Amino acid sequence: MAKKAEGKSDQGNYDIGLQGTEKGVVTRFPPEPSGYLHIGHAKAALLNDYFAHKKYQGKLILRFDDTNPTNEKQEFEDSIVKDLELMGIKPDQVTHTSDYFQELYDAAVKMIKSGKAYADNTPQDILRDERMKLIDSKHRNDSIEDNLAHFEEMKAGTEEGTTWFIRAKINMQDPNGAMRDPVIYRCSPQAHHRTGDAWKIYPTYDFACPVVDALEGVTHALRTTEYNDRDAQFQWMLKAMDLRHVYNWNFARMAFVRTFLSKRKLTKVVENGGVWGWDDPRMPTVRGIRRRGMTVPALQEFILSQGPSKSITLMDWTKIWATNKKYIDPIAGRYTAIDTKDKVTVTVTGAPATHTDLKDLHAKNPAVGQKKVVFSKNIILDQTDVASFEEGEEITLMNWGNAIVKSKSTSVVDALKSPLATLSGNAPISSLELELHLQGDVKKTSKKVTWLSTDQELIPVKLYEFDYLLTKDKLEEEDEFEKFLNPTTSTLTECLADCNVADLKEDDIMQFDRKGFFRVDKAFKNGEAAVFFQIPTGKAGK
Ligand code: ATP
Ligand code: MG
Ligand code: MG
Structure with a gap:
Protein backbone atom coordinates (compact mmCIF):
# COMPACT_ATOMS: atom_id res chain seq x y z
CA MET A 1 0.00 0.00 0.00
CA ALA A 2 1.34 3.42 -0.90
CA LYS A 3 2.07 5.34 2.24
CA LYS A 4 3.65 8.71 2.69
CA ALA A 5 4.97 10.36 5.82
CA GLU A 6 3.56 13.88 6.00
CA GLY A 7 5.80 16.44 4.43
CA LYS A 8 9.08 14.79 5.33
CA SER A 9 10.94 14.45 2.11
CA ASP A 10 13.55 12.14 3.55
CA GLN A 11 11.10 9.84 5.26
CA GLY A 12 8.51 9.27 2.54
CA ASN A 13 7.87 5.60 2.16
CA TYR A 14 6.57 4.57 -1.24
CA ASP A 15 5.90 0.97 -1.88
CA ILE A 16 5.74 0.98 -5.64
CA GLY A 17 5.94 -2.74 -6.12
CA LEU A 18 9.46 -2.79 -7.55
CA GLN A 19 10.16 -6.43 -8.31
CA GLY A 20 13.32 -8.29 -7.50
CA THR A 21 14.62 -5.79 -4.95
CA GLU A 22 15.83 -8.58 -2.65
CA LYS A 23 18.79 -9.06 -5.01
CA GLY A 24 19.83 -5.44 -4.56
CA VAL A 25 18.84 -2.19 -6.22
CA VAL A 26 20.88 -0.19 -8.70
CA THR A 27 19.22 2.77 -10.40
CA ARG A 28 20.57 5.38 -12.75
CA PHE A 29 19.84 8.96 -13.73
CA PRO A 30 20.76 9.35 -17.41
CA PRO A 31 20.69 13.02 -18.51
CA GLU A 32 21.89 14.06 -21.90
CA PRO A 33 24.52 16.79 -21.33
CA SER A 34 22.75 19.17 -23.70
CA GLY A 35 21.38 21.71 -21.24
CA TYR A 36 20.99 22.56 -17.59
CA LEU A 37 18.76 20.42 -15.39
CA HIS A 38 15.15 21.55 -15.21
CA ILE A 39 12.59 20.72 -12.57
CA GLY A 40 11.44 17.65 -14.53
CA HIS A 41 14.97 16.27 -14.46
CA ALA A 42 15.08 17.08 -10.75
CA LYS A 43 12.12 14.77 -10.29
CA ALA A 44 13.78 11.92 -12.18
CA ALA A 45 17.02 12.44 -10.25
CA LEU A 46 15.35 12.63 -6.84
CA LEU A 47 13.22 9.55 -7.48
CA ASN A 48 16.20 7.48 -8.61
CA ASP A 49 18.12 8.67 -5.58
CA TYR A 50 15.17 7.89 -3.35
CA PHE A 51 14.92 4.27 -4.48
CA ALA A 52 18.68 3.71 -4.56
CA HIS A 53 19.60 5.32 -1.27
CA LYS A 54 16.57 5.87 0.93
CA LYS A 55 14.12 3.09 0.26
CA TYR A 56 16.78 0.43 -0.43
CA GLN A 57 20.44 0.28 0.47
CA GLY A 58 21.39 0.33 -3.17
CA LYS A 59 23.46 2.26 -5.64
CA LEU A 60 22.85 5.25 -7.90
CA ILE A 61 24.69 5.78 -11.15
CA LEU A 62 24.85 9.17 -12.84
CA ARG A 63 25.20 8.32 -16.49
CA PHE A 64 25.72 11.01 -19.07
CA ASP A 65 23.79 9.82 -22.06
CA ASP A 66 26.12 11.37 -24.60
CA THR A 67 25.18 9.68 -27.82
CA ASN A 68 24.20 12.75 -29.79
CA PRO A 69 27.32 14.90 -30.28
CA THR A 70 25.43 17.78 -31.87
CA ASN A 71 24.17 19.40 -28.67
CA GLU A 72 26.48 18.07 -26.00
CA LYS A 73 29.05 20.08 -24.05
CA GLN A 74 31.35 19.69 -21.08
CA GLU A 75 29.81 22.86 -19.60
CA PHE A 76 26.49 21.05 -19.29
CA GLU A 77 28.08 17.99 -17.66
CA ASP A 78 29.73 20.18 -15.05
CA SER A 79 26.50 22.01 -14.32
CA ILE A 80 24.58 18.74 -13.92
CA VAL A 81 27.11 17.41 -11.40
CA LYS A 82 26.86 20.64 -9.41
CA ASP A 83 23.07 20.79 -9.51
CA LEU A 84 22.75 17.22 -8.25
CA GLU A 85 25.14 18.01 -5.43
CA LEU A 86 23.05 21.04 -4.58
CA MET A 87 19.97 18.82 -4.33
CA GLY A 88 21.82 16.53 -1.95
CA ILE A 89 22.18 13.74 -4.50
CA LYS A 90 25.44 11.82 -4.35
CA PRO A 91 25.83 9.32 -7.17
CA ASP A 92 27.99 6.30 -6.30
CA GLN A 93 29.39 6.27 -9.79
CA VAL A 94 29.59 8.66 -12.74
CA THR A 95 29.71 7.12 -16.19
CA HIS A 96 29.12 7.99 -19.83
CA THR A 97 27.32 6.05 -22.50
CA SER A 98 30.39 6.93 -24.60
CA ASP A 99 32.53 4.81 -22.23
CA TYR A 100 30.79 1.86 -23.90
CA PHE A 101 31.05 2.84 -27.56
CA GLN A 102 33.27 -0.19 -28.25
CA GLU A 103 30.96 -2.62 -26.44
CA LEU A 104 27.95 -1.09 -28.16
CA TYR A 105 29.60 -1.42 -31.53
CA ASP A 106 30.49 -5.04 -30.81
CA ALA A 107 26.92 -5.73 -29.70
CA ALA A 108 25.56 -4.23 -32.93
CA VAL A 109 27.93 -6.33 -35.04
CA LYS A 110 26.76 -9.40 -33.15
CA MET A 111 23.16 -8.46 -33.80
CA ILE A 112 23.84 -8.10 -37.52
CA LYS A 113 25.75 -11.40 -37.62
CA SER A 114 22.91 -13.24 -35.92
CA GLY A 115 20.37 -11.77 -38.32
CA LYS A 116 18.72 -9.58 -35.66
CA ALA A 117 19.68 -6.26 -37.23
CA TYR A 118 20.09 -4.87 -40.75
CA ALA A 119 21.34 -1.80 -42.55
CA ASP A 120 18.80 0.48 -44.22
CA ASN A 121 18.90 3.74 -46.18
CA THR A 122 15.21 4.40 -46.66
CA PRO A 123 14.59 8.18 -46.51
CA GLN A 124 13.01 9.43 -43.26
CA ASP A 125 9.57 10.27 -44.64
CA ILE A 126 9.21 6.99 -46.49
CA LEU A 127 10.40 5.07 -43.44
CA ARG A 128 7.77 6.78 -41.30
CA ASP A 129 5.11 5.94 -43.85
CA GLU A 130 6.22 2.31 -44.10
CA ARG A 131 6.13 2.03 -40.33
CA MET A 132 2.58 3.31 -40.24
CA LYS A 133 1.47 1.00 -43.03
CA LEU A 134 3.35 -2.04 -41.70
CA ILE A 135 5.47 -2.29 -44.83
CA ASP A 136 8.92 -3.92 -44.75
CA SER A 137 11.90 -1.94 -45.96
CA LYS A 138 13.35 -3.29 -49.18
CA HIS A 139 16.59 -3.85 -47.25
CA ARG A 140 15.00 -5.91 -44.49
CA ASN A 141 16.24 -9.16 -45.93
CA ASP A 142 19.62 -8.05 -47.31
CA SER A 143 22.46 -10.48 -46.69
CA ILE A 144 24.53 -10.35 -43.52
CA GLU A 145 27.60 -9.52 -45.64
CA ASP A 146 25.88 -6.51 -47.21
CA ASN A 147 24.68 -5.31 -43.80
CA LEU A 148 28.16 -5.61 -42.33
CA ALA A 149 29.65 -3.79 -45.31
CA HIS A 150 27.22 -0.88 -44.87
CA PHE A 151 27.95 -0.76 -41.17
CA GLU A 152 31.67 -0.50 -41.97
CA GLU A 153 30.96 2.36 -44.40
CA MET A 154 29.06 4.07 -41.61
CA LYS A 155 31.90 3.46 -39.19
CA ALA A 156 34.36 5.02 -41.63
CA GLY A 157 32.04 8.02 -41.90
CA THR A 158 32.13 8.07 -45.71
CA GLU A 159 29.57 10.08 -47.62
CA GLU A 160 27.86 6.85 -48.58
CA GLY A 161 28.05 5.74 -44.94
CA THR A 162 26.14 8.80 -43.73
CA THR A 163 23.10 7.75 -45.74
CA TRP A 164 22.80 4.41 -43.93
CA PHE A 165 21.58 3.41 -40.49
CA ILE A 166 21.07 0.14 -38.63
CA ARG A 167 17.67 -1.17 -37.54
CA ALA A 168 16.78 -3.94 -35.14
CA LYS A 169 14.80 -6.65 -36.94
CA ILE A 170 11.89 -7.07 -34.55
CA ASN A 171 8.46 -7.15 -36.12
CA MET A 172 7.01 -4.78 -38.72
CA GLN A 173 3.52 -6.18 -38.07
CA ASP A 174 3.52 -5.50 -34.34
CA PRO A 175 0.56 -3.41 -33.12
CA ASN A 176 3.09 -1.55 -30.95
CA GLY A 177 4.90 0.91 -33.25
CA ALA A 178 8.00 0.85 -31.05
CA MET A 179 8.53 -2.77 -32.14
CA ARG A 180 8.54 -1.97 -35.86
CA ASP A 181 12.26 -2.26 -36.45
CA PRO A 182 13.59 0.74 -34.48
CA VAL A 183 16.81 2.43 -35.55
CA ILE A 184 19.74 1.40 -33.35
CA TYR A 185 22.77 3.07 -34.97
CA ARG A 186 23.30 6.23 -36.98
CA CYS A 187 26.25 7.72 -38.76
CA SER A 188 27.27 11.27 -37.86
CA PRO A 189 30.55 12.84 -38.91
CA GLN A 190 30.32 15.40 -36.09
CA ALA A 191 33.07 15.34 -33.44
CA HIS A 192 32.04 14.12 -30.01
CA HIS A 193 32.85 16.20 -26.92
CA ARG A 194 34.65 13.24 -25.30
CA THR A 195 35.60 10.75 -27.99
CA GLY A 196 36.51 13.35 -30.61
CA ASP A 197 36.80 11.82 -34.08
CA ALA A 198 37.23 8.23 -32.88
CA TRP A 199 33.66 7.31 -33.80
CA LYS A 200 31.50 8.30 -36.71
CA ILE A 201 28.63 6.12 -35.59
CA TYR A 202 26.42 6.64 -32.58
CA PRO A 203 23.96 4.25 -30.96
CA THR A 204 20.40 5.48 -30.46
CA TYR A 205 18.85 5.75 -27.02
CA ASP A 206 16.70 2.68 -27.74
CA PHE A 207 19.79 0.56 -28.24
CA ALA A 208 22.31 2.10 -25.85
CA CYS A 209 19.96 2.19 -22.90
CA PRO A 210 19.29 -1.55 -22.44
CA VAL A 211 22.88 -2.50 -23.32
CA VAL A 212 24.54 -0.06 -20.91
CA ASP A 213 21.95 -0.69 -18.18
CA ALA A 214 22.75 -4.39 -18.36
CA LEU A 215 26.52 -3.84 -18.52
CA GLU A 216 26.50 -1.47 -15.55
CA GLY A 217 24.42 -3.78 -13.39
CA VAL A 218 21.38 -1.50 -13.28
CA THR A 219 18.52 -3.49 -11.76
CA HIS A 220 15.67 -1.03 -12.26
CA ALA A 221 15.43 1.42 -15.15
CA LEU A 222 13.07 4.21 -14.10
CA ARG A 223 11.63 6.21 -16.98
CA THR A 224 8.78 8.59 -17.61
CA THR A 225 5.47 7.06 -18.69
CA GLU A 226 5.81 8.10 -22.32
CA TYR A 227 8.26 5.21 -22.55
CA ASN A 228 5.52 2.67 -21.70
CA ASP A 229 5.34 1.62 -25.34
CA ARG A 230 9.08 1.17 -25.51
CA ASP A 231 9.36 -1.21 -22.55
CA ALA A 232 8.62 -4.21 -24.81
CA GLN A 233 11.37 -3.09 -27.16
CA PHE A 234 13.82 -2.63 -24.26
CA GLN A 235 13.08 -6.16 -23.08
CA TRP A 236 13.44 -7.51 -26.62
CA MET A 237 16.91 -5.97 -26.89
CA LEU A 238 18.03 -7.56 -23.62
CA LYS A 239 16.91 -10.99 -24.82
CA ALA A 240 18.25 -10.58 -28.36
CA MET A 241 21.71 -9.86 -26.96
CA ASP A 242 21.49 -12.33 -24.10
CA LEU A 243 21.99 -9.57 -21.55
CA ARG A 244 21.24 -9.44 -17.83
CA HIS A 245 17.63 -8.73 -16.99
CA VAL A 246 16.69 -5.15 -16.06
CA TYR A 247 13.26 -4.15 -14.77
CA ASN A 248 11.44 -1.19 -16.28
CA TRP A 249 9.43 1.06 -14.07
CA ASN A 250 7.66 4.23 -15.18
CA PHE A 251 6.57 7.43 -13.45
CA ALA A 252 4.68 10.54 -14.56
CA ARG A 253 6.45 13.31 -16.37
CA MET A 254 6.37 16.62 -14.56
CA ALA A 255 4.44 19.47 -16.18
CA PHE A 256 3.63 22.99 -14.98
CA VAL A 257 1.30 25.67 -16.33
CA ARG A 258 2.84 28.37 -18.51
CA THR A 259 6.14 26.54 -18.47
CA PHE A 260 8.08 24.57 -21.02
CA LEU A 261 10.28 21.76 -19.81
CA SER A 262 12.11 21.03 -22.98
CA LYS A 263 15.79 21.63 -23.46
CA ARG A 264 15.22 22.58 -27.05
CA LYS A 265 12.86 25.41 -26.12
CA LEU A 266 14.85 26.47 -23.07
CA THR A 267 17.99 26.67 -25.23
CA LYS A 268 16.08 28.89 -27.65
CA VAL A 269 15.06 31.44 -25.04
CA VAL A 270 18.58 31.47 -23.63
CA GLU A 271 20.03 32.07 -27.09
CA ASN A 272 17.44 34.62 -28.17
CA GLY A 273 18.05 36.75 -25.12
CA GLY A 274 14.55 36.56 -23.67
CA VAL A 275 16.23 35.71 -20.37
CA TRP A 276 19.62 36.35 -18.75
CA GLY A 277 20.83 32.78 -19.07
CA TRP A 278 20.16 29.22 -17.90
CA ASP A 279 20.07 30.40 -14.30
CA ASP A 280 17.60 33.20 -14.96
CA PRO A 281 14.99 33.32 -12.18
CA ARG A 282 12.22 32.93 -14.77
CA MET A 283 13.70 29.66 -16.06
CA PRO A 284 12.28 26.36 -14.75
CA THR A 285 15.83 25.09 -14.37
CA VAL A 286 17.11 23.93 -11.00
CA ARG A 287 19.39 26.99 -11.02
CA GLY A 288 16.62 29.32 -12.10
CA ILE A 289 14.16 28.35 -9.41
CA ARG A 290 16.96 28.40 -6.84
CA ARG A 291 17.84 31.91 -7.93
CA ARG A 292 14.19 32.84 -7.60
CA GLY A 293 14.42 31.75 -3.96
CA MET A 294 13.43 28.08 -3.89
CA THR A 295 15.09 26.18 -1.08
CA VAL A 296 16.44 22.68 -1.52
CA PRO A 297 14.36 21.03 1.24
CA ALA A 298 11.19 22.53 -0.24
CA LEU A 299 12.10 21.26 -3.69
CA GLN A 300 12.77 17.79 -2.32
CA GLU A 301 9.59 17.76 -0.28
CA PHE A 302 7.45 18.93 -3.16
CA ILE A 303 8.87 16.52 -5.71
CA LEU A 304 8.79 13.51 -3.47
CA SER A 305 5.25 14.38 -2.40
CA GLN A 306 4.32 13.88 -6.08
CA GLY A 307 5.90 10.53 -5.54
CA PRO A 308 5.84 7.80 -8.07
CA SER A 309 2.36 8.60 -9.38
CA LYS A 310 1.81 7.63 -12.99
CA SER A 311 -0.84 10.17 -13.93
CA ILE A 312 0.43 13.32 -15.56
CA THR A 313 -1.20 16.44 -14.21
CA LEU A 314 -0.54 19.96 -15.30
CA MET A 315 0.44 21.57 -12.01
CA ASP A 316 0.41 25.23 -11.22
CA TRP A 317 3.31 26.71 -9.29
CA THR A 318 1.18 27.55 -6.25
CA LYS A 319 1.85 24.42 -4.26
CA ILE A 320 5.60 24.30 -4.70
CA TRP A 321 5.99 27.95 -3.67
CA ALA A 322 3.62 27.46 -0.75
CA THR A 323 5.82 24.55 0.34
CA ASN A 324 8.83 26.84 0.06
CA LYS A 325 7.18 29.49 2.20
CA LYS A 326 6.94 27.01 5.06
CA TYR A 327 10.74 26.82 5.02
CA ILE A 328 11.59 30.50 4.57
CA ASP A 329 8.99 32.24 6.72
CA PRO A 330 10.49 31.13 10.07
CA ILE A 331 14.02 32.17 9.14
CA ALA A 332 13.67 35.26 6.95
CA GLY A 333 14.70 38.47 8.73
P1 ATP B 1 14.25 17.35 -22.56
O1 ATP B 1 13.02 17.20 -23.36
O2 ATP B 1 14.20 18.47 -21.60
O3 ATP B 1 15.48 17.33 -23.40
P2 ATP B 1 14.90 14.68 -21.99
O4 ATP B 1 14.05 13.62 -21.48
O5 ATP B 1 15.27 14.56 -23.41
O6 ATP B 1 14.25 16.06 -21.65
P3 ATP B 1 17.26 13.85 -20.66
O7 ATP B 1 18.47 14.61 -20.34
O8 ATP B 1 17.37 12.72 -21.60
O9 ATP B 1 16.21 14.89 -21.17
O10 ATP B 1 16.53 13.39 -19.33
C1 ATP B 1 17.15 12.76 -18.24
C2 ATP B 1 16.10 12.10 -17.41
O11 ATP B 1 15.14 13.05 -16.94
C3 ATP B 1 15.32 11.07 -18.19
O12 ATP B 1 15.21 9.92 -17.39
C4 ATP B 1 13.99 11.71 -18.43
O13 ATP B 1 12.97 10.77 -18.51
C5 ATP B 1 13.83 12.59 -17.21
N1 ATP B 1 12.94 13.73 -17.49
C6 ATP B 1 13.06 14.63 -18.47
N2 ATP B 1 12.03 15.50 -18.44
C7 ATP B 1 11.24 15.14 -17.41
C8 ATP B 1 10.02 15.65 -16.85
N3 ATP B 1 9.39 16.71 -17.35
N4 ATP B 1 9.50 15.02 -15.76
C9 ATP B 1 10.12 13.96 -15.24
N5 ATP B 1 11.26 13.43 -15.71
C10 ATP B 1 11.82 14.01 -16.78
MG1 MG C 1 16.67 12.54 -23.79
MG1 MG D 1 13.32 15.38 -24.78
Missing part, protein backbone atom coordinates in the same frame (compact mmCIF):
# COMPACT_ATOMS: atom_id res chain seq x y z
CA ARG A 334 12.34 41.43 8.39
CA TYR A 335 13.50 44.71 6.85
CA THR A 336 11.90 47.89 5.52
CA ALA A 337 11.95 49.49 2.08
CA ILE A 338 10.23 52.63 0.80
CA ASP A 339 9.67 53.41 -2.88
CA THR A 340 12.36 55.91 -3.95
CA LYS A 341 10.29 57.83 -6.49
CA ASP A 342 7.10 57.84 -4.45
CA LYS A 343 8.45 58.63 -1.03
CA VAL A 344 6.99 61.39 1.10
CA THR A 345 9.11 63.39 3.53
CA VAL A 346 7.49 63.51 6.93
CA THR A 347 8.21 65.48 10.07
CA VAL A 348 7.24 63.79 13.28
CA THR A 349 6.55 66.25 16.05
CA GLY A 350 6.96 65.04 19.56
CA ALA A 351 9.64 62.57 18.49
CA PRO A 352 12.42 61.99 21.00
CA ALA A 353 15.97 62.95 20.11
CA THR A 354 17.48 60.78 17.36
CA HIS A 355 18.47 57.38 18.77
CA THR A 356 19.01 53.79 17.67
CA ASP A 357 17.44 50.70 19.25
CA LEU A 358 18.26 47.05 18.65
CA LYS A 359 15.24 44.94 17.63
CA ASP A 360 14.82 41.31 16.60
CA LEU A 361 14.99 40.74 12.86
CA HIS A 362 12.18 38.22 13.28
CA ALA A 363 9.57 38.78 16.00
CA LYS A 364 9.00 35.05 16.52
CA ASN A 365 12.55 33.83 16.04
CA PRO A 366 15.24 35.77 17.93
CA ALA A 367 17.87 33.36 16.57
CA VAL A 368 17.67 35.18 13.22
CA GLY A 369 19.51 38.10 14.84
CA GLN A 370 18.99 41.77 15.53
CA LYS A 371 18.77 44.96 13.55
CA LYS A 372 19.25 48.63 14.25
CA VAL A 373 16.13 50.74 14.17
CA VAL A 374 16.74 54.48 13.99
CA PHE A 375 14.08 56.77 15.53
CA SER A 376 14.05 60.47 14.68
CA LYS A 377 11.74 63.25 13.66
CA ASN A 378 12.72 62.96 10.00
CA ILE A 379 11.17 59.99 8.28
CA ILE A 380 9.92 58.90 4.88
CA LEU A 381 6.71 57.05 4.03
CA ASP A 382 5.23 55.54 0.87
CA GLN A 383 3.06 57.86 -1.23
CA THR A 384 0.31 55.25 -1.53
CA ASP A 385 0.04 55.05 2.25
CA VAL A 386 0.06 58.81 2.73
CA ALA A 387 -2.51 59.36 -0.02
CA SER A 388 -5.01 57.38 2.04
CA PHE A 389 -4.53 59.45 5.21
CA GLU A 390 -7.19 61.90 6.39
CA GLU A 391 -6.16 64.92 8.39
CA GLY A 392 -6.73 64.23 12.08
CA GLU A 393 -6.64 60.46 11.56
CA GLU A 394 -4.69 58.23 13.95
CA ILE A 395 -2.37 55.78 12.22
CA THR A 396 0.34 53.37 13.35
CA LEU A 397 4.03 53.63 12.44
CA MET A 398 4.98 49.96 12.57
CA ASN A 399 7.29 49.01 15.42
CA TRP A 400 7.11 52.51 16.83
CA GLY A 401 3.61 53.50 17.77
CA ASN A 402 0.67 55.69 16.85
CA ALA A 403 0.72 59.15 15.34
CA ILE A 404 -1.90 61.66 14.32
CA VAL A 405 -1.99 63.14 10.83
CA LYS A 406 -1.58 66.88 11.11
CA SER A 407 -1.18 68.38 7.68
CA LYS A 408 -0.58 67.11 4.17
CA SER A 409 0.79 69.38 1.50
CA THR A 410 1.63 69.35 -2.15
CA SER A 411 4.74 71.20 -3.25
CA VAL A 412 4.38 74.28 -5.41
CA VAL A 413 6.27 72.52 -8.16
CA ASP A 414 3.93 69.53 -8.10
CA ALA A 415 0.88 71.75 -7.88
CA LEU A 416 2.00 73.71 -10.95
CA LYS A 417 2.73 70.48 -12.79
CA SER A 418 -0.76 69.19 -12.27
CA PRO A 419 -3.15 71.98 -11.30
CA LEU A 420 -6.25 69.90 -12.04
CA ALA A 421 -5.05 67.04 -9.88
CA THR A 422 -4.25 69.54 -7.14
CA LEU A 423 -7.72 71.03 -7.25
CA SER A 424 -9.34 67.61 -7.10
CA GLY A 425 -7.07 66.55 -4.26
CA ASN A 426 -5.24 63.86 -6.27
CA ALA A 427 -1.84 65.48 -6.58
CA PRO A 428 1.06 63.67 -4.97
CA ILE A 429 1.70 64.63 -1.38
CA SER A 430 5.21 65.99 -1.00
CA SER A 431 5.29 66.53 2.72
CA LEU A 432 3.38 65.61 5.79
CA GLU A 433 3.39 66.37 9.46
CA LEU A 434 2.63 63.70 12.03
CA GLU A 435 2.30 64.14 15.74
CA LEU A 436 3.52 61.19 17.73
CA HIS A 437 0.86 59.72 20.01
CA LEU A 438 2.57 56.78 21.70
CA GLN A 439 -0.18 56.33 24.26
CA GLY A 440 -2.57 55.45 21.40
CA ASP A 441 -3.63 51.81 21.01
CA VAL A 442 -2.00 50.17 17.98
CA LYS A 443 -4.79 47.60 17.92
CA LYS A 444 -7.35 50.29 17.19
CA THR A 445 -5.86 51.78 14.02
CA SER A 446 -6.65 50.46 10.59
CA LYS A 447 -3.55 51.80 8.84
CA LYS A 448 -0.20 50.37 9.86
CA VAL A 449 2.56 51.73 7.72
CA THR A 450 6.24 51.13 7.17
CA TRP A 451 8.57 54.10 7.64
CA LEU A 452 12.26 54.86 7.64
CA SER A 453 14.22 57.50 9.49
CA THR A 454 16.37 59.51 7.11
CA ASP A 455 18.92 59.92 9.90
CA GLN A 456 20.62 56.68 8.90
CA GLU A 457 22.40 55.48 5.78
CA LEU A 458 19.54 54.48 3.50
CA ILE A 459 20.51 51.68 1.16
CA PRO A 460 19.40 51.83 -2.49
CA VAL A 461 17.78 48.57 -3.57
CA LYS A 462 16.27 47.23 -6.79
CA LEU A 463 13.33 44.91 -6.29
CA TYR A 464 12.42 42.62 -9.17
CA GLU A 465 9.17 40.76 -9.52
CA PHE A 466 8.91 38.13 -12.26
CA ASP A 467 6.14 36.67 -14.33
CA TYR A 468 5.75 33.51 -16.40
CA LEU A 469 7.63 33.22 -19.68
CA LEU A 470 4.47 32.00 -21.42
CA THR A 471 1.05 33.51 -21.88
CA LYS A 472 -0.69 30.17 -22.42
CA ASP A 473 -1.28 27.60 -19.67
CA LYS A 474 -0.61 24.54 -21.74
CA LEU A 475 1.29 24.52 -24.99
CA GLU A 476 -0.03 22.04 -27.48
CA GLU A 477 2.23 19.96 -29.67
CA GLU A 478 1.43 22.08 -32.73
CA ASP A 479 1.84 25.45 -30.97
CA GLU A 480 4.81 27.54 -32.00
CA PHE A 481 6.04 28.49 -28.57
CA GLU A 482 7.58 31.77 -29.75
CA LYS A 483 4.07 33.07 -30.36
CA PHE A 484 3.18 32.60 -26.72
CA LEU A 485 6.19 34.24 -25.13
CA ASN A 486 5.16 36.81 -22.56
CA PRO A 487 6.44 40.25 -23.64
CA THR A 488 6.82 41.55 -20.08
CA THR A 489 8.25 39.16 -17.57
CA SER A 490 9.83 41.44 -15.00
CA THR A 491 8.89 44.55 -13.04
CA LEU A 492 11.49 46.66 -11.33
CA THR A 493 10.86 48.92 -8.34
CA GLU A 494 13.62 51.06 -6.89
CA CYS A 495 13.49 51.61 -3.17
CA LEU A 496 15.45 52.87 -0.22
CA ALA A 497 15.97 50.36 2.54
CA ASP A 498 17.04 50.48 6.18
CA CYS A 499 20.75 50.54 7.03
CA ASN A 500 20.80 46.85 8.03
CA VAL A 501 20.29 45.83 4.41
CA ALA A 502 23.95 46.75 3.83
CA ASP A 503 24.89 43.59 5.77
CA LEU A 504 22.87 41.16 3.66
CA LYS A 505 24.85 38.79 1.47
CA GLU A 506 24.13 37.31 -1.91
CA ASP A 507 21.69 34.37 -1.61
CA ASP A 508 20.23 35.52 1.70
CA ILE A 509 16.49 35.16 1.96
CA MET A 510 14.62 37.92 3.77
CA GLN A 511 11.36 39.84 3.89
CA PHE A 512 10.58 43.49 3.29
CA ASP A 513 7.65 44.27 5.55
CA ARG A 514 4.41 44.51 3.60
CA LYS A 515 6.22 43.77 0.33
CA GLY A 516 7.03 40.11 0.51
CA PHE A 517 9.90 37.65 0.61
CA PHE A 518 13.02 38.28 -1.41
CA ARG A 519 16.30 36.62 -2.24
CA VAL A 520 19.41 38.79 -2.43
CA ASP A 521 20.82 38.40 -5.90
CA LYS A 522 23.47 41.08 -5.53
CA ALA A 523 24.62 42.48 -2.22
CA PHE A 524 25.08 46.20 -1.56
CA LYS A 525 28.65 47.22 -2.40
CA ASN A 526 30.48 50.48 -3.09
CA GLY A 527 27.26 52.48 -3.04
CA GLU A 528 25.75 50.41 -5.87
CA ALA A 529 22.14 49.33 -5.36
CA ALA A 530 21.57 45.85 -3.99
CA VAL A 531 19.40 43.60 -6.19
CA PHE A 532 16.52 41.55 -4.80
CA PHE A 533 14.24 39.00 -6.46
CA GLN A 534 10.75 38.58 -5.09
CA ILE A 535 10.02 35.02 -4.01
CA PRO A 536 6.53 33.82 -4.89
CA THR A 537 4.62 32.44 -1.92
CA GLY A 538 1.99 30.57 -3.81
CA LYS A 539 -0.75 33.15 -3.28
CA ALA A 540 -0.80 34.69 -6.73
CA GLY A 541 -0.04 31.34 -8.25
CA LYS A 542 3.19 32.65 -9.64
